[in-house]
Amino acid sequence: MVDTILLMAAIFMLMGLLLSLYRFIKGPDITDRVISFDVMTIISVCLIAVIAHFAGRIIYLDVALVYGLLSFISVVVIGRYIERGL
Amino acid sequence: MEALKITGAILTLIGSVFIFLGGLGLVRMPDLFNRIQTGTKASTLGTILSLAGLALINEGWIWKILIIIVFVIITNPVSSNVIARAAHHRGVKLTSKTVTDMLEEEAPVLNKEEEAGQ
Numbered sequence: 001m002v003d004t005i006l007l008m009a010a011i012f013m014l015m016g017l018l019l020s021l022y023r024f025i026k027g028p029d030i031t032d033r034v035i036s037f038d039v040m041t042i043i044s045v046c047l048i049a050v051i052a053h054f055a056g057r058i059i060y061l062d063v064a065l066v067y068g069l070l071s072f073i074s075v076v077v078i079g080r081y082i083e084r085g086l
Numbered sequence: 087m088e089a090l091k092i093t094g095a096i097l098t099l100i101g102s103v104f105i106f107l108g109g110l111g112l113v114r115m116p117d118l119f120n121r122i123q124t125g126t127k128a129s130t131l132g133t134i135l136s137l138a139g140l141a142l143i144n145e146g147w148i149w150k151i152l153i154i155i156v157f158v159i160i161t162n163p164v165s166s167n168v169i170a171r172a173a174h175h176r177g178v179k180l181t182s183k184t185v186t187d188m189l190e191e192e193a194p195v196l197n198k199e200e201e202a203g204q
Contacts, residue, residue, distance in 0.1 A: 001092060001095070002091050002092060002094075002143060004094045005092075005095035005096065005098070005099050006098060006099075006143075007093075008097055008099060008102075009098045009099045009101070009102035009136065010102070012099070012102035012103055012105065012106045013102050013105050013106070013136075014193055015106050015109065016102075016105045016106040016107075016108060016110070016123070016129075016196070017109065017111030018109075019109035019110055019112060019113050019149060020109045020112050020113075020125070021171070022120075023112045023113055023121070024188055025193055029118065029173075029178060031118055031169055031176070031178060032121065032171040034169055035112070035118070035121055035126075035166075035169055036112055036125070037113055037127055038125070038126065038165055038169070039108060039109065039125040039126065042105075042126075042130070042133055042158070042162065043105055043109070043131045043187070045127060045133065045154070046101070046102070046105060046132070046133050046136050046137065046160070047138070048097035049137055049140050049154075050098070050140070052140075053140055053143060053144060056204070057187075058144075058146070058147055058150065061104065061150045061151065061154065065150070065153065065154050065157065068154065068157060068158065068161070069157070069183070070142075072161040072164075072165055075164060075165040075168065076168050077135050077147065079165070079169050079171070079172040080168070080172070082169075082172040082176055083168075083171060083175050083176070084170040086171065
């Protein structure tokens, strides 16, 4: 029962990931691509947590935390670069 | 105990629906700034809900999941704010339905300074 509902949740997250991937490919400006990249990494953090439940390993949550940290730093650096150059 | 696990699973499902709506808004909104609103806000709420549901399902995961939730709450608005400021200073066009624009006095001044510097 629990695993079935979590599988449905993972399918919803994958659909959101595909929609933001569409915006990442089509986006008319660089900022659209950066925003869709940010949303894709947030969705990936949730998806890694669900995969950690299915695998039964708590160590995967550390992977999710480091992934979110790196995506935050990269988005802030790209934003500074767009605003005023290096 | 079984009811607690099913409650956590349903909470995760609600969070994943919010994440899906965030992705849908990222495709359908007409403007960059509307896309920033829908994308980051809806996916922040969805992340909080689904991680809390996973903490209800698995005992002993509560502290690491709490660290991730606090991290997402702190960093997600900061990154969306940085991108929105950069896009406005870069001159991304607003949609035609825009009512007010609080930053529009500040942006031309900054452009003039850049021209004077060059």
